[in-house]
Amino acid sequence: MSVKIGDHIDLGNFPLLLAPMEDVSDPPFRYVCKQNGVDMMYTEFISSEGLIRDAAKSRQKLDIFEYERPIGIQIFGSEIEHMRQSSEICSLANPDLIDINYGCPVKNVVCKGAGSSLLQDVDKMVAMTKAVVEATHLPVTVKTRLGWDDNTKNVYEVAERLQDVGIKALSIHGRTRAQMYKGQADWSMIRDVKRNPRIKIPIFGNGDIDSVEKAAAWRQEFEVDGIMIGRASIGYPWIFREIKHFFETGQRLEGPTIVERVEVCRTHLTKSIEWKGEKTGIFEMRRHYANYFKGIPNFKEYRMKLVGLQSHHEIHEVLDEIQHQFTEEII
DSSP: OOOEETTTEEOOSSOEEEOOOTTTSSHHHHHHHHHTTOSBEEOOOEEHHHHHTTOHHHHHTTOOOGGGOSEEEEEEOSOHHHHHHHHHHHHHTOOSEEEEEEOOOOHHHHTTTOGGGGGGOHHHHHHHHHHHHHHOSSOEEEEEESOSSTTOOOHHHHHHHHHHTTOSOEEEESSOTTTTTOSOOOOHHHHHHHHOTTOOSOEEEESOOOSHHHHHHHHHHHOOSEEEEOGGGTTOTHHHHHHHHHHHHSOOOOOOBHHHHHHHHHHHHHHHHHHHOHHHHHHHHTTTHHHHTTTOTTOHHHHHHHHHOOOHHHHHHHHHHHHHHHTTOBO
């Protein structure tokens, strides 16, 4: 059965979503994930304060492209009125939906009363969500966690109350804020939310999906409508095509060859330079090289070369060298 968000977004049977990740899920990264079969993506999270102040960095994150659809713009903030205004600004960028971040656990977001901080004040979370829903013609979705800590796991209440004020889907990360990204994600509460007869909207599970086998097992065990993948896709956008292939055929697809790794890394670099300019594009690609070539023996020397170069011509030369050195070796 097709999974739908609102009236117009049809994600097909059991969609795979790319999690919004700060400093990662920008247009260049989204491009390579889209090429590998992801069904829906989100921008990096965008500060409502930054949008209202017209901050250049926040505005740039509104950039979306036709080939990315369906795509959501994710916003976060602590002031209800500012979130309402920022949803109006986002609507003008013409995404397919607006997503509210009630899950980010990092200190400088939480300290300002945003992200997962709102799990400590569900009434305010509900009022904020209602304001955003009423301010836009687009479907509104939410990403959150199980609760603030082990003593306040309130995702059941959150799911019901947010659905009541009009959200069209809910993504749940199977950890509390206190856990940050440590320990194991607990999807049993996500399953309980999905089983609640009151819940009619799609429920997506997030946290710790890092292999084809886990995706297949957890799809069955936890009964979610789709899965959202974050960290496991960094430097490995092939995870989406591998999971899809397994769901469709029951067969495990072979991992990417060195040629494919180099090719996708090149594409990512090219898109990064196109979007951010040469200096910033090259600088921001540095965090990705180790992930693209993870598992290759004796790669450190090449990584050190790549992160030290300032010119895209020189980087392409090193990528040529890597391809030549490790050609057709399957990792």
